[in-house]
Amino acid sequence: DTGVSQDPRHKITKRGQNVTFRCDPISEHNRLYWYRQTLGQGPEFLTYFQNEAQLEKSRLLSDRFSAERPKGSFSTLEIQRTEQGDSAMYLCASSFIAGVSADTQYFGPGTRLTVL
Amino acid sequence: KNQVEQSPQSLIILEGKNCTLQCNYTVSPFSNLRWYKQDTGRGPVSLTIMTFSENTKSNGRYTATLDADTKQSSLHITASQLSDSASYICVVSVRGAGNMLTFGGGTRLMVKP
Numbered sequence: 001d002t003g004v005s006q007d008p009r010h011k012i013t014k015r016g017q018n019v020t021f022r023c024d025p026i027s028e029h030n031r032l033y034w035y036r037q038t039l040g041q042g043p044e045f046l047t048y049f050q051n052e053a054q055l056e057k058s059r060l061l062s063d064r065f066s067a068e069r070p071k072g073s074f075s076t077l078e079i080q081r082t083e084q085g086d087s088a089m090y091l092c093a094s095s096f097i098a099g100v101s102a103d104t105q106y107f108g109p110g111t112r113l114t115v116l
Numbered sequence: 117k118n119q120v121e122q123s124p125q126s127l128i129i130l131e132g133k134n135c136t137l138q139c140n141y142t143v144s145p146f147s148n149l150r151w152y153k154q155d156t157g158r159g160p161v162s163l164t165i166m167t168f169s170e171n172t173k174s175n176g177r178y179t180a181t182l183d184a185d186t187k188q189s190s191l192h193i194t195a196s197q198l199s200d201s202a203s204y205i206c207v208v209s210v211r212g213a214g215n216m217l218t219f220g221g222g223t224r225l226m227v228k229p
Contacts, residue, residue, distance in 0.1 A: 004159070033217075035219075040221070040222075040224075041221055041222075042120075042205050042207075042219030042220050042221050042222050043160070043205075043217075043219050044219070045216055045217060045218070045219075048216070056216060091159050091160075093159070104150075104162050104165060105162070105217070106162070107152075107159030107160045107161070108159050109157075109158055109159050110157075110158070110159050112157075
């Protein structure tokens with residue numbers, strides 16, 4: 001396994017268009033997280049899944065953002081009607097957690113979105 | 117509000133020198149604290165993770181300390197190398213919140229020859 005992968009690595013789109021990003025976690029990891037990172041800032045939590053269940057989505061930036069993990073493996077993050085303020089790096093991370101132990105999150109390389 | 121503050125924002129040191137990065141947090145209830153290294157254009161990579169009862173943890177030339185009473189942590193880098201040039205991000209996990217992470221803004225370290 002080569003780690004968390006994300007596709008595409010870069011996306012340029014026009015304002016108002018919809019975009020979808022994909023994340024493939026490390027196999028057998030049950031947790032999957034999405035973050036957004038703007039230049040010079042630390043990542044900002046968006047949402048996470050345990051298996052196929054989305055356990056926290058109140059941090060999604062607006063109702064234009066949605067995420068799915070239909071089979072508990074890969075996940076997609078969709079942004080509808082993109083705005084210039086959506087331009088950022090979108091990071092995915094995965095981990096394996098059992099019980100209440102701390103988990104190490106392994107990050108993917110990110111998808112850099114530019115909205116023109 | 118849960119916050120993680122890091123200092124300095126940026127730092128330039130000469131190769132071979134040591135440096136210490138600081139992290140203060142107000143996250144509660146505290147679960148654990150992590151330090152990540154992030155190279156430009158790449159995802160963060162975990163360096164250390166410490167729970168409430170751990171005061172120090174090392175990973176090669178990286179040594180992290182944690183004072184849970186004062187809610188402070190530091191990352192000490194020994195004998196810096198050019199490859200240490202990156203952003204170092206302090207991350208605190210909230211207990212009982214699905215291990216949701218709160219990230220600091222990072223310290224951008226540049227190591228010069």
